[in-house]
Amino acid sequence: MIRYILLSLLLGGIIGYLNNCWGFHVIEVFVSDYLFNFALVALLFVMGIIFGVDKESTERFKKAGFRILVVPFAIALGSITGGLISGFLLSINPVASMAVCAGYGWYTLAGPLNGQLFGMEWGALGFTVNFLRELLTIATVSLSIKIDKYAPIAMGGATAMDTTLPVIVRYCGSDALITAFLSGFILSLIAPFTITLIATLI
């Protein structure tokens, strides 16, 4: 999956660059505005269905107890705090940097959505910051587990429900499965809300 995503990003970048050199403005408007917005809305809709149809997650919550919710909310708060502080540290727009970090690792959403809300530079940041978050979670799991039992879950953010779940379970043990999955599920669900709500702060 990652291979195809990076390939389509690269291909899009090259074709976009060439198109800009040749000056086909109509194509640029079609892809950058219509196709982009259409695909973003379609992704949110399809992900909504996937969240809504998931009966098991509701049952898992009942079993695990709602105390488990502190984990995703601490991760969300931590990510947004990290974004706020880096905004001030780098003297860039702190609202936009909070929104970028509120992708919680879901780069296929955070990239396009932040690009749409704050401009393409933030789209690029949204993609890279969240893409590397997923990559770093997998790469450093054997080290991060030494900091805290839940550190890999905290690092994985929204990706803890799918792409980083196998690695987390392998290192944190099978009892971390439900926590990791539910934390990732909640973070994926709230990511579009937090990004757009942060954007209204401007």
Next chain:
Amino acid sequence: MDLLTILTPLVAGVALGYFLRKRRKLSLNKATFWIIIILIFSLGFSMGSNNKLLISFPHVGLKTIVMLFLTLFFSIIFVKIARKVVNLQ
């Protein structure tokens, strides 16, 4: 796009998914895959055709590293504190 345009499809999707729970199998893997490919392609396209962005690309690196590490640092710390507070093993 405003708040409503972004959140309406998500909420509508969740509602529709909730009603589809009784149905047997619903596979959206293929649809999701192609939507993501189209979305990321157009993201790449928009970035590639933006000259100002391409010039500022070297600065993106430092910003990415700072944002990434602070995000991870605070996520881990906050989870550690939250676990202590509610006594989650």
